[in-house]
Amino acid sequence: MIYITGDIHREQDIHKINPREFEAGNHLTPDDYVIICGDFGCIWDGGSGDRFWLNWLESLPWNTLFVDGNHENFDVLKTYPVVDYKGG
Template identity: 45%
Template structure:
């Protein structure tokens, strides 16, 4: 299991490519990369976003993400809920799963509590 911070959509998705994350070549769909906030690839379902979700889904690993404060919650919450590893999720695709806030998951023997991001402040 690997954990990284924000992707902000495809702005920072390069951190998951094979050059910057070479171990991903040795992973399987039973291995997880957790995005800890601001996933950003469930924003407007336009072509560029769908391209990057497909790119991510084709990786050797499965992607789990916890929402941050920069998400399209209306769209995210339109996905059906299901129970997965002890908590509620939105399954975006077979290997991209949103871990909903306030849940406790058991993943690979670890208990993981999920909570969301802070409120954004603008000046």
């Protein structure tokens, strides 16, 4: 299953994919994907805030993917390596 959303903006709107509100999330598995189409915001300060949210996302049962939007910190985002994922 693939779910698509956007505008998470880190702690401002991440509740949208918290399984307490995103009820379908309670039934997703590692074979499922949630794609955030812009304004992910969880790579923002390059520090403990990012680690907290990335760890939280990692704890969820599904795969979370994102496409960058206009509200990202591109200076921090560009420090991340480019890697192949599932052949792409």
